Amino acid sequence: MEPIIQEPEGPEPEATRRDAGITESARANRGWWDRNADEYQVEHGTFLGDDRFVWCPEGLDEVEAELLGPPEELKDRAVLELGAGAAQCSRWLAAQGARPVALDISHRQLQHALRIGGAFPLVCADAGVLPFANGSFDLACSAYGALPFVADPRLVLREVHRVLRPGGRFVFSVTHPIRWAFPDEPGPEGLSVSGSYFDRTPYVEEDEQGRAVYVEHHRTLGDRVRDVAASGFRLVDLVEPQWPEWNSSEWGGWSPLRGRLIPGTAIFVCVRD
Template structure:
């Protein structure tokens, strides 16, 4: 039975303001459940790029040791990645839109700056960082990803690197189900209409934006970055967990995560 007070899923347009408000509210309401459900997999000080479990310690996508570098984590959640960076000698700053997520960062233990801010308006001076990273943070939920990437470009020093992971765009053509029902194409890959959950008044309480793989590449270029790698992690045999629509069944057949490695010349 569907109750009237449960959010209703739809596909409709959602602008920058509505998307930002929805994301802040959703993550503030759901941070506790998210950390309870996924905290053990993410670890307190691991750097995991996505549900496949690809670990930065093995992948080396940041390109160099973070020791002595200023690093910005965007959409940091409980700042597990920033904590991993700090343990390796970096000077991290963890930024998130959600106050409650950052409270979890404090709970776990964060001896580095935590900043509550919108990724589209980074509160830092030009050239403040050597590296920037985001593991499923911010970009899937913003209406204007180029604005975010231009902000990242602005706060990076020349020679800096920007690495971010998002849901692989091909997943938008399939139902978000971990079982066999999630293996048949159900929608157009080319439909960029956002996925929106809204309350009984029509107010968005969750928004996620779809971009094709080509869209993401063009966004990177429009922000002034040079794309040096696009990683599509394979599902490893050791990973038997289901995480929403991610599962071993689907992961062995279609990609679930796309990681973009970009340099600022």
């Protein structure tokens, strides 16, 4: 079934850098993903597939990476996917015999999950306030979901820690922090430093009234490690995928040119002891 396209309304938002708190960020990003879910799935649906587990624009696939563990060990494991979008990753997990739950803040993204199909729960909720009991899951994962968009990532990490059972693994991918020092351009102009890596001021897109309609938050690599440790996790691996020869895709700041020179993704593999 083809998605029904909802055209975005109004003028293009203005981009700026300014503070944006927890509530403003959540409200803005819920609205952005509801408005742009159709376009996102059309643009990226072929690359993501309907039932693949792709960690990042580089194309690292869980089939090969096994960051959650060997596929044969996923059977009957309860897995929470945060920022699931159309739940492609959860669909792959279900095919391995796991029992996934796909959570997203965007109702429209989850409508795409319904459109594609899959026999597992879909939950529309904020990742910072998870509607699950303590120790509900064996594993948790997030491929570019939730964590780049929240003002306080420790709220999310602590919630994931709470709902995981002891020994549970949480693996999440985000834009590599070094990318914030470079322009978001795929060509040669995106290879020169244009800002401070240490400037943690959020990237905000505003409407004509100055209201945030999209927010993305920057954390340095050290910040991410400290967030993980302060939330009760043990960091067991940090994966920085190299750009593969087969991947000729180009969108936003991602391209073969940039990907072969500077990292684009950081994947944190964490364990709840």
